[in-house]
Amino acid sequence: MAKYTPMIEQYLAIKAEVKDAFLFFRLGDFYEMFFEDAVLAARELEITLTGREGGMEERIPMCGVPYHSAENYIARLVEKGYKVAICEQVENPAEAKGVVRREIVRIVTPGTVMDARSLSETSNNYIAAVQSDAAGFALAACDISTGELYVTRLTGSFERLMDELNVYNPSELLGAAEVLERIQSGAGAMLRTAVMTVRSEESLAAAGLQPITAYFSDKQLAALPDGGREALSVLMGYLQETQKRSLSHIKHIRIYEPNQYMVMDPFTRRNLELVETVRDRTKKGSLLWLLDKTVTAMGGRLLKRWIEKPLMNASLIEERLEAVDRLYNQLMLRDDLRQSLKEVYDLERLTARIAYGSANARDLVALRASLEQVPRLRELCEGSGSATLKALAEGIDPCQDLMSWIADTIQDEPPVSVRDGGMIRAGVNARLDQLREASTNGKQWLAELERLERERTGIKSLKIGFNKVFGYFIEVTKSNLSMLEEGRYERKQTLANAERFVTPELKEKEALILEAQEGMIDLEYALFTELRDRLVGQLSRLQQLAERIATIDVYQSIAHVSAAQRYTRPTIGEFYGLEIEEGRHPVVEAVLEDGVFIANDTALTRESGSMLLITGPNMAGKSTYMRQVAMIGLMAQIGCFVPAKRAVVPIVDRIFTRIGAADDLIGGQSTFMVEMMDIQIMTEKATSRSLVIIDELGRGTSTGEGMAIAQAVIEFLHDNIGCKTLVSTHFHELAHLEESLRDLRNYCMAVKESGQNVTFLRKLIRGAADTSYGIYCAQIAGLPNSIIERSYELLNAFETRAELAQGHAESTAGKEAAATAVSRKPQAELVREAVESSPEASAPTALAPAAPEAAAGPAIQLSLFPAESPETDKSAKKTGKSDKVLEQLRHADLMNMTPMAAMNFLYELKKQLTNN
Template identity: 65%
Template sequence: MLIAYLSETQKRSLGQLTQISSYEPGQFMVLDPFTRRNLELVETVRERSKRGSLLWLLDRTETSMGARLLRRWIDKPLLQRSRIEDRLEAVDHLYNQYILREDLRMALKEIYDLERLVGRIAFGSANGRDMNALKLSLRQVPALKQLCGDSGSATLRSLAEATDVCEDLCSLIEDAVADDPPVSVRDGGIIKPGYHERLDELREASTNGKRWIAELEARERVATGIKSLKIGYNKVFGYYIEVTKSNLSSLPEGRYERKQTLANAERFVTPELKEKEGLILEAQEKMVDLEYALFTELREKLNAQIARLQKLAENIAEIDVYQSLAAVSAEHRFVKPELSDGYDLMVEGGRHPVVEAVMKDSAFIANGTELKKEGSSILLITGPNMAGKSTYMRQVALLSIMAQIGCFVPAERAALPLVDRIFTRIGAADDLIGGQSTFMVEMADIQVMTEKATPRSLIIIDELGRGTSTSEGMAIAQAVIEYVHDHIGCKALVSTHFHELAHLSESLPGLRNFSMAVQESGDKVHFLRKLIPGAADSSYGIYCARLAGLPGSIIDRAYGLLQGLEQASLSAVVGKGGVQTAAAEEARKLPHPVSKESPAEFASGLPGHGGGEIINDTVLQDDGGVVQLSIFGEDEMRPGKGTDDAMKTSGVRAGAPDPRMKEIMDALKSVDVMNMTPLQAMQLLNELKQKANRL
């Protein structure tokens, strides 16, 4: 059906279609369109440009057909270990042979796009310049074959043996086509002198006729004494003698036959001139027709050898891809992966290849990965926004793809199994045309994962369970993780902000908790980009909002609301029904830092409070109420003095912190102690002391 469609629409030869080959989906890793987009294999998500994609990093090819082949390899990573090993063997040899790699690159640089040229020949649209481009490309093939044949790589030697240099086709073009032919094949001048005897005769006749015209012009100037007399030609009137009107008086009467009158000149002909014109134009017309026929014959001869040229183009493209992968691997210090048919995936010092390549001002922080069938098939990754979770998960997927296309990988060591499918759920995106919300799109992606994934697959889910309420999101996230663990059994990387899911490691033996390391310094947070065992306890979302440039009033308000929500959550847990956490039990045993009395005595001394417990600076009353203890000292919150009275004394309304104290606290938080001089530290301490005395 496809061939019939092409025949109907193209209306010309389809000689470039020489064979139809079948393939099984099981021969290649399956990558759905969403996975290709999320992993940015051939274009970026935001800009939809090649720069910033995996293809952009790996593409050091010198030929257009090599670039297209590399893209096809990235789209279809292999699943046959023997074929992958053959590719890695060639890349490994070129990785360690810089001179050979450069020699190949220089030879490839002179080769034009053979696939396109062959298509134009088969399509009947190739011109003289296309033929010369093919000739120049074929001249480079013997040297390329010699370099591969003499190399120590079995894969490259095999390619050299299968390479047909097509020397006869190169000679055919060399003999027939002129070195600088015109663009159009119907204008003449496309066939070399000496290629065809009859064509040479016609060229001689045309040349002699033009020489006779030049001699006639010289004779007529002498005979008439008109130096500006000239003989010209156009397609309407043919050859003519032109005399300006100022010289018409010097022209002998009856010498020429008038042909055309112009504004400033008259044009004439003579019987002799018309006779020579017929001979010249006949020779030129026959010459152009003969040249076109000869060129068409040459094109048909090459068309009969399309299969040879296509095979040659494939071999050259493969050599080009090998040198490209080797050049990138050598430049970025990639290592040869160790492939296995097993389950376990082990990476030491893994890096994201593209992110590392675009980083200029700082070094990329490497992270290892260990996914084993027993004990760690699923990594549950928690941690802050902007800490590098998504980058880490993507790099694991990219390492598998790079290894299975036959490329070295960015790591110190990598032992990788063959992965049959990669599923990714990264980023938020809705489908307006399809009528699906962001959450619905996520659920649809996860449905495909649960249906298609096998134990040999790799699943990556970023921010599982977002897009709905917290309780529902956590419930769905836990259910999905349990299903992947119990029913699919494949390798999986799952990131989430639901820190409460960390307890799954207790019930799922194949799940391990990891987080991205964070270093806090005062009110500043430093993301260390390092994966460490254990669950995180904060997402630092408000801090990321500050980095994004939100107004300070919004940030301060968000922090205030967050503290209120956390306190409300604590009171809901321990303020009703006498429910106590382990932390509360420990906190009850410790005396409060601002009181010399025991926690119970201190709480019972507050007006209107018959006692209670103190947990994390909070008095939990017997009737379920909550009173936050002051950090301002015993004078404001001492037993026997009401909270409202203390607030009135300090000029602050009940329930709100003293703004003067907040000013002191903010000043302390913003101090960079390590970079202060002793004198600056003393001045700051004196200023804070004066502010405290005024409270």
């Protein structure tokens, strides 16, 4: 019976260990893939699919990539969400008996990437593990490239877990199958890019991996919350299983309570565009883009974490504000800090690579250059006059001994590879110096030999060269071969235009030179690894230093932006009222090329009203205004100055936003359903300390139902929660709520009309709007004039019917009864009922668009009064004066009238009817 060759059998046995990963199988200078791996990899990487004999009749599918460029191909596969297992030869082929022994040395997954080219400098790459129980969830999240490790406990609903996961946005998520399925089904669009890997504590224990007690102290483990130990075990076990090397840089567990930070759901983060824009999902145009003037990679990552997790502790916020305040007023100090920070490399990731054993000599030179800046940074912070910066400086360990180790050992400009020599300084090791001298003398001897051979033979083009296959040789062009002395030269290699020879003395010297070079490279590598191992023992010092330098960088960045944009230090504390004087939207203001941003005041207090009902036209600035209120509050809680003349900001526990239309197509939810689900979360989770923002509440359904839902939601937030609330709506009919809700105030966006022109002033003013200018916005957008004219025609028809129906109700039921009905029922519902009950409601020409052939004819004018109404003046009908009024209305050019001309026209018509 046919069977596979021993090499293919070995491949299949190793592949069985990593069924969910591509197996990069080392064969000489290539990583090869076979069978299904080869077919899929060829398609994903766009490389050639070939085949090879494997012992069976059919050829085995095969593809491969060169080992020296494998990292690029691995990165491409990992970016697509795949895992890659790297299988290396672990014994010398020359000494192997049979098939060379091979083992998996590492598994690269989306959550365990270490290659700097695949990582964003200013973003973390988290892998997270979730453990669930009856009371809630435990979460452990780690960035293996920096060594950061966070553990927390999330009690309560599943949505709270989703909120926290979206803070980390992990590229890989570990947990039991049922938990991952629930997360995947409820993740919306936020976590769908995360790779879900099923892992449990039991499966990892069966693999014989080290327990977490091997990594963390008993004191750290004892402080873990319920379920935290299990989640951490799953995470660390998986990292051991995939990395198969030291994880000594993951040594400090950052345990935190979720209530230490403001909570924001994924939609709020997206709507406020904190770290990326909604449209392009890019950094430019986000709050992070505006505030990020950091000059170190670790500072950029820390700033992003601050924005994503605003503080809830007033004293900690004041510490940050105090440091920013000092730097805000000291331009020279800020510039000095920036100059020193520019010379600091990414200490967190450098430290991780040292621990990982993947740091090269250039990484150590970068570490030395970074440590050289620490004394200056410490001096600047101590002399800043800031108590916060001074305390930060006192905790800085300059690590000057580590800097000296590197400076005394490593050359200033070493090669990239640690296997090529040229890394270690002279005088570090006596044996190395001897070997270098031997190598140098040997090369001098070779240069002298080349000169002598040219003189002896008279061949000026003769040269002595070297390659790794044939060693040293004497090369002579074929046209000069006759000039060589017979018997002296031994042919070694034939080329197209030359021959290569050796001589007995060249052979003898070659052995000495190569022995010296090989010994020199091996000794240099040993000295380098010895230094790297010494640094591994100092990882904690380096990590703490990196954290403090990153904090300094964030402070100077926030101060730099605050000073450049004329921001103000906010007053923040544990009180209720929010007061902002001349507030501005930070990002919109920053990107304005022409013109000045129109500032607006805000007062959400017990005395002046904690709920604003904002009406007004489209494009007038309602959404921008509401966002800016949320942004100012959030910026204050991260310790940043705010875009306002004065700001008194209370600590907010949660921000909820419902802004913009968004279908969840993958989840099968319409825009209206998404809005209702968001509002359900608001009504369930909001407290009196929360800030709720709802834009265009009630849209997506019929007018009557939309207004009914809008009013009910407003009443619930007002009566049951009492949170600070901003609600915008086109239902200006809801303005009557100010009369019945104590804390609600009507506001609108100011509009200036001048003839046919409308100007949006972007100014929030007291009172309710009476129109939304939707047709005007459609006109600005460029809709055809025929659509605009027809829209105005239909709008006039709808409004006339509503007025007539309301007048009919008032005259039949009495003014007092009508007033009571209006106060109990939304006005839009009256409008709808009036239109439905009107005798002209069945006339198709009044409500339906005109047919094409009738478009050129005169528009059908609606009756001014309900037919057969008891209040109709029958004598007026007989005289025909009403018909005359109707005729004048039919021929009136309303579109081209000024507001004053229209008022005069209506006055004349009314006078004619009154005279009847």
